[in-house]
Amino acid sequence: MGIPANALKEDELFHYASLEPGAADELARRIAAGDIDPNAGLEDLREDIRMLESQADDAEDEANLLRTYMAEASEFIRRAMSPEERQFSVNELLEKALGRLE
Known part of the structure; x- marks a missing residue:
């Protein structure tokens, strides 16, 4: 049937x-x-596509910013582990790294 x-x-x-x-x-x-x-419904679909593209761009921007912060935190940790580092104490460098990761 x-x-x-x-x-x-x-x-x-x-x-x-x-x-x-x-x-x-x-x-x-x-x-x-x-x-x-x-x-x-074509115009509604086009608007949905524009919104999704905008959200994807925002997510990509945020991901790039997070990658930058992680790279900076990694550099602070490397400096904290380096015996040649004299400008900042280990605690100061680790605090800077933690600040980037938060």
Whole structure:
């Protein structure tokens, strides 16, 4: 027994069209009749893409900043372990490293 395609809502038709031939036929009929505009949600999708791209850029910026802080913390730790370091005490260098990691 198939899905009663003529009773499906628009979003349901789009979902079931690839699964149920009757739904695909009903979707095609409604598009041909002008009852459904297949491009209606296109601008919403474009806005979603822009938002996701912005979030990805923000996440990349944050990751780059964290990498910079980790590199600086590593350098402070290397300096703390170096016997040649005379400018700062081991505790001062470790405090600087900890500050970068927090």
